[in-house]
Amino acid sequence: MMSQKAAKTWGLRLLPFLLFFITFVTYYYSYTILQSSAGTSKPLNKSLCGGFQAKKNWESLNLNISRRTKLFLKMDDFFWREHMSKLPLPYGIKGSEMMLLKVLAVTNQHMPANIENLECRTCVIVGNGFVVKNSSLGSLINKYDVVIRLNDAPVRGYEDDVGNKTTMRFFYPESAYYNPEIQNDPDTLMVLVPFKMQDLRWLKEILYNEKRVRKGFWKPPPQIWLGDTSKIRVLDPHFLYQTADKLLQISHQKGKIPVHPTTGILAVFVALNYCDVVHIAGFGYPSSKKLHHPIHYYGYATMKTMMQNSYHDVNNEAKALKRLEDSGAILYLHPHL
Incomplete structure (x- = not known):
């Protein structure tokens, strides 16, 4: 008869295999449900909500913050009076109150x-990464209730891999396309992520048809914007x-070069606050050693160009996504490193 000590030893040896089995079954079950919805006109299988309830997942992250489901700034909140912001953009509205008032008055x-x-809100964030190229995920992406896209990533010509449904597109002036209707559904919400006061000024000038001020941008934003x-x-x-x-956990110390979250990791965080199911596609960068490898499923940008002009810590973001x-x-909707 096996001794208690030997049984305990065997139990510890089997534990990693048991954990791997549980993880594999969970992923396989989720993947099977996802694939059952792909290629059909049916919406995404809502049974996913039972397995990935956002509240439980959110609490497991131990981020020690309250979930907020109101995503957009609102005029009737008068938030700058009740909760004075101590930080300027991009992390607060200190110093931008009057500019923001004018924007919110007409939006x-x-x-x-x-x-x-x-x-139950099923959401997918479609990143711009090269990894989604030739993935054939388009029909599956179109099944989600909410499809979030980033910056000026194109849809036309890439539908097989990234779908053609867009619920929200996160952008800032430098990443705006002069005619959003070319790459988006008519009902797409164009969600401005203001990183600086000039971003709000650009939007105000568009909304009020004022003279455009070109200074203050690292790349010229469109001077004519044909969106709704x-x-x-x-x-x-x-x-x-x-x-x-x-x-x-980015520190913001004076005198240091600013490092801000990418629009992609921001969209993931927003979805975790708002959605019951959060899936992602097109996230992940090639190794920094592969300087000439494309980083997007479109265009010609490479790791070299990104590393030369980046204010982001992509390695830190990769670790956060892993957590x-x-x-x-x-x-993830596709294999990844």
Whole structure:
């Protein structure tokens, strides 16, 4: 008869295999459900909500913050009076109150009712990474309730890999396309992520058809913007601050070169606050040793160009995504490193 000590030893040896089996079964079950919805006209299988409830996943991250589901700045909140912001953009609105007032006076600040009233929101964030090229994920991506896209990433010509449905597109002036309707659905919400006061000024000039001021941008933004102004929203800087402070733990010390979250990791954090199911595609960069490897599924940008002009810590963000994945808070739609 096996001794108690020997049984304990065997139990410890088997534990890694048991954990691997549980992880494999969970991933396989989720992947099977996802694939059952792909290539059909049916919406994404809502049974995913039972396995990946956002509240449980959120709590498991131990970020020690409260979930906020109101994504956009609103005029009727008068937040700068009740909660004086101590930080300027991109992490607060200190010093930009009057500019923001003018923008919010002529824009909508609500999520469409067909999204807001869903009992279970399935969301996918489509990153711009090369890894999604030739993935054939387009039909699956189109099944989610909310499809979030980033900056000026194109859709036309890439539908097989990235789909053609867009619910929200996160952008800033330098990443804006002069005619958003070319790459987006008519109902797409164009969500401005203001990194600096000039970003709000650019939007105000567009909204009020004022003379454009070109200074203050690292890349010239479009001087003519043909989007539907009723679809514009301004993301609450709260989310960028929490992404930097809680998720990435980026320090903001005076005198140091600023490092800000990418629009992609910000969108993931926002989705974790708002959605019941959070899946991602197109995230991940090639090794820094592969300087001439493309980094996007479109265009010709390489790791070399990104490393020369980046204010982001992509290695830190990769580690954060790994923590989110390990906790079950997010699920990749494709193999990744």
